[in-house]
Amino acid sequence: MSPTHTEVTAPAGAADPTGPAAPADLDPCGRVDHPDCGIRDVLDRIGDKWSVLVIVELAGGPRRFRELQRAVDGISQRMLTLTVRRLERDGLVLRTVYPTVPAQVDYRLTETGAGLTHLVKALADWSLEHRAVIAEARHTYDRAHTDHDIR
Amino acid sequence: MSPTHTEVTAPAGAADPTGPAAPADLDPCGRVDHPDCGIRDVLDRIGDKWSVLVIVELAGGPRRFRELQRAVDGISQRMLTLTVRRLERDGLVLRTVYPTVPAQVDYRLTETGAGLTHLVKALADWSLEHRAVIAEARHTYDRAHTDHDIR
């Protein structure tokens, strides 16, 4: 009667097997700006607005589909589905399906995902700290360039 | 014969007044996931693939337009222009035009931009560290879902 994960079985309450493991010996290319190194892949996941919001929300603990949709609010369920699926695919989020009557699914961060959270939070904090400066810079810029917007 | 900045005059070598100041008293909303708080604005700047790459490249010191384009390589000059303009608008990058014969422009991070660099680097590092795990997760996922891709 254990809830069916999209993947392998695992009791929701206990461990998620995202454990240590981590061979990480595919391509020790150290260059940060090298397009082929896979940074882009991960960054692209950060890129789309929704992923970040979902991750931040999940940082507060497991959420069900509707909870997520209401929390992020502004996201369509289509985008939520896609976002959450991609995060699951990347192993950042664990999806658990409980075979109850009206169907119930919850999402939680894996350890990998939780690690990313810290960085995302740092980014969010930085944003908060500098939003005023940036807003000011934009106004100044826009005043100097009264013509076409760049946005 | 000081080079003309896009904005106000300021000797490139000396200060940019992004100093301490930082009133930051516009909207002390602390919520990280609140869409109206401006986090999104900054995050969106991180969002598009090019900004991050350009910032990382500029972290290595001032670069000229073509240098940037060659360094990032893969970016069209259209996108480079847009990216760099947006970064300038946000006060993250300083654009300096030298009125030489074949025209010469260089871009460098402002102090604000340099601050962001650390976070971006952290993100890039994280990406490198976890790319293997993520790639593995994707393969596993894809093997389990042989049908339509999510990508």
Next chain:
DNA sequence: CAGCATCCGCTAGGATACTG
């Protein structure tokens, strides 16, 4: 509730050509 499927507009972004 938790989703997949479909239609569809919008724009991010590449390719190309021209200017100062």
Next chain:
DNA sequence: CAGTATCCTAGCGGATGCTG
């Protein structure tokens, strides 16, 4: 070199409707 201007397409992402 350092852009600007156009054209044009892939896909992101919203709205809506249907299943289990």
